[in-house]
Amino acid sequence: MDTPERKQIGNVISNFEDSPVFSYINSLSPIKPVKSTHISQTINSLSFSPVPSAFTSSYVISQKQPRLLRRHCFSELSKPESSSDSGNEGNRSVGILDSVDVSSCSADTQEIFDPGSSIQEVTIDPPNENSELAIELPRTMEYDCGSPVSDLTFHDIKIDPVAEVDVPSASLAQFVQDISVKSHHSFETEVELVGLCQLDQTKEEKGCDWENLISEASNLLLFDSFTDVEAPKGQNQNAVDSETRSFTSLPLNLPQDKIDDSPTTKPIDLIGSCEHHEVQELSNQPTKAAEQKESNHTHSSTFHGEQGDNDPKEEMDEKARNSTPFSCEHHSMRRRCLVFEKAGANKKSFEDGLSSSSSISCQSDGKFTSDDKQLVTFKSGCGSSRSMLPGIGLHLNALAATTKDCRVVKHEALASGRQLISVRSSIASYHCLLSEEKSLAKKSTEAEMCNADNEVLVMQDTSQSAFGVREEFNQSSLKKKRHANHLLTFLAENLFPDVRRVEHDGENEGCKRCNCKKSKCLKLYCECFAAGIYCVEPCSCRECFNKPVHEDTVLATRKQIESRNPLAFAPKVIRTSESVAEIGEESNETPASARHKKGCNCKKSSCLKKYCECYQGGVGCSISCRCKGCKNAFGRKDESTPIGVEEAEAEEEKTESCEKKIADERLPNNEAQKEEEQDSDHVLPMTPSFQIRRPSVQLLFSSSGKLQESPVLSIGSYAQPSKSQTLQSDFVPPLPKFKLHFQISPEDEAPEVLKGNCLPVTGMKTASPNSKRVRPPHNELGFRKSRKLVLQSIPSSTSLTPRNGNNDVPIKFK
DNA sequence: GAGTTTGAAACT
């Protein structure tokens, strides 16, 4: 805004002066250009730099969030410079700020990657006139920073500007000193700066709030889960830095904000702040103690956040420690650099978007609600990518779908690490598929995978894995591999559903155990094989060929089986949406939103024991079931029948009793049928839904009472098919249901809420609606929601497209 | 842990 006006004024003035002499000069020649150029220079510095920078910044941000983060850093750095500039010339300051910001960004990035690299480079770009160019370069640098490789580019670029840097550094030093007193005020002297400061403050406040929210909701976990390592770091830093940021970043941020025009940059400031601190230290040793303290806090906090999730406490401790001088800071910075590198590596794979999103979220505090959404979406997207993994595990492939849902929910929930577990399982499964590495390798990889999703997950499954995960977690290469594996797995899932099972093996290896004696674990009799997992030590099978060593045989056998039945390795339990796609009506029928693909054929177990696959899968029997005397606690065949199906069921029931038929036709619910059919039915809850829900609810409560176990088990149970033994004692069916409910509700309505109380809440919700299954058309809200959720979850689980769509959505927001 | 029951998978 200012720039254009200034331009106009300058033009007017020039015109006046020129008017008399102007014609003469013009006739003479090039002088004119000189004046114009001279004016233009100031104008350019002022107007051009700010406007373009703003656009560029915003643009950059839009393109990649990481930039924003870095920018913030830059902005902070630029603040001192800008202050100096302001002292010199308010107009210029803007352009300079931009340039400085850019340079600072570059410096920050350099520092991150190469602590040793001098901050000087930062100043290099600042050339006032070509602030835009400088900005662009740094931006590019920032992008590059995301990747380790970028460092080289940075270095090259830096070299050129180094000479120039000296001047800015001096100014920076001055500014820094001012800031030490309180740089904010010094900057405020300038009107523009003040306005910026206000904006920044508001932004900062928002950011603080956001950070607080994050911290309260165990932000780290969430971010970690989504962005793997990187995102968490950034977020953590942001959260931690928020406080520090308010102090240090305010002045600096303000100018940048104007220049960048992007409020989103603030979140970046956190990271940038840290970097800035380093830079200041390097360039300006006299950096103010206060800033150092802040930087230390931020650094330490970020560090802690990375290592441990306990950010707040750690931050406090660190604050107390902050008195420690640079050495500590440098360490923290270096760590950050490492982290960034890791993050960068990861980012390049998939998470780039995620990490960026996370960072953006931090930034977005105030302005970027949309960004926040993006973050969420990203999370979901991450989850989706991960969810892809979940695929399917074990017999109850349906579980895989549930696990997927769980993942998503977990990711969103953040606070609850439980979800992570689900994610893990899926990831692990992918792991198995891709590498099929030996058990140890798999475990490590799984752990890594879990880390990416969330370390918390490890806790449930195996503390050991969790530990290993963190260690591995540090390894960027592993992450990269992970990402690559995810991609491959994702593709594999889409192309080869069977693969899912294999992946699943990774997780389930520990969980599932077979006891095959004659099948050599190469037939569907073998649970491991059916689940796509390799047999592991816990298995007591004989002559087992279901091992990585016999991969060829396994694959060949699989192909054979698939040739006979393409869906042989597909999940047996399908959610409503999936079922709808595949089966069609049946899915709708199922109250639980999931049905057994083929249906059961129970004759003596009344579908009340694990002999029944429907019951084992935690789903109610459907029309497709040929069971007799069905009493499936999750839903009786009769009950499940939708309106359209009712007739068919009625026919089936006719076989049992003509009277039942009539009752069925008249009563869609077929409660009478149920009662008639099953003598014991009376004992059971009347409505099928009620019956189904009931067990689920009870289970949920019981699980909730157990707390950890319940969520984990529920999730794991899906995974569980593998672990039947350990879980056998547990009521298997309930868990699956649990899962289903959990999955469904969270996704659709409020994943976060579910996250918070995922299991219990969902269970409750579902239970309440289930109390009576109303026929499809009238399905209660809960059902509808569940269905909707199912739809989302299903695509994620079964097919990539849906999730991709989800991912796309966030991207669109960007 | 051994034996029985059960139902899916495999086979004819």
Next chain:
DNA sequence: CAGTTTCAAACTC
């Protein structure tokens, strides 16, 4: 597609 056999999990004791 139906019937039978095989198989291993689930269950019982």
